[in-house]
Amino acid sequence: MKFNMSTPLLGFEDVKQVELQKIDEVFMKMQSCEDDNISFTLLNPYAVREYDFEVPEKIKEELEITTESNLLIFNIVLIQTPIENSIVNFIAPLVFNTDTKKVAQIIISNSKEYGVAEKISSFLKK
Secondary structure, three states, X not given: OEEEEOOOEOOEOXXXXXXXXXXXXXXXXXXXXXXXXXXXXXXXXXXXXXXXXXXOHHHHHXXXXXXXXXXXXXXXXXXXXXXXXXXXXXXXXXXXXXXXXXXXXXXXXXXXXOOOOEEHHHHOOO
């Protein structure tokens, strides 16, 4: 499924359109449609932890979010070997509106609960 970037992706402002590809129930791949060399592994945060934040009004407008909208929320993962050393950015989630095919990255400000580089091993069941 292809999505148009409604706001620039931090550090990758030239990416205007991305394609989501399912890896499994927890992970997705987000591939730039403009540059085959730009792709990201994404994590479904709800599969590993409690996760809650407010989508800013400006982003709701950009993505045309309504109370009936079908949204997907993912976080970027920096994959490491072994996988337990992988780092998740929980402070800058990607919000996908599957109805409008638009995506935006938001920054959760003033969060003491979420970090920019949390080890995935902290959330794996032992």
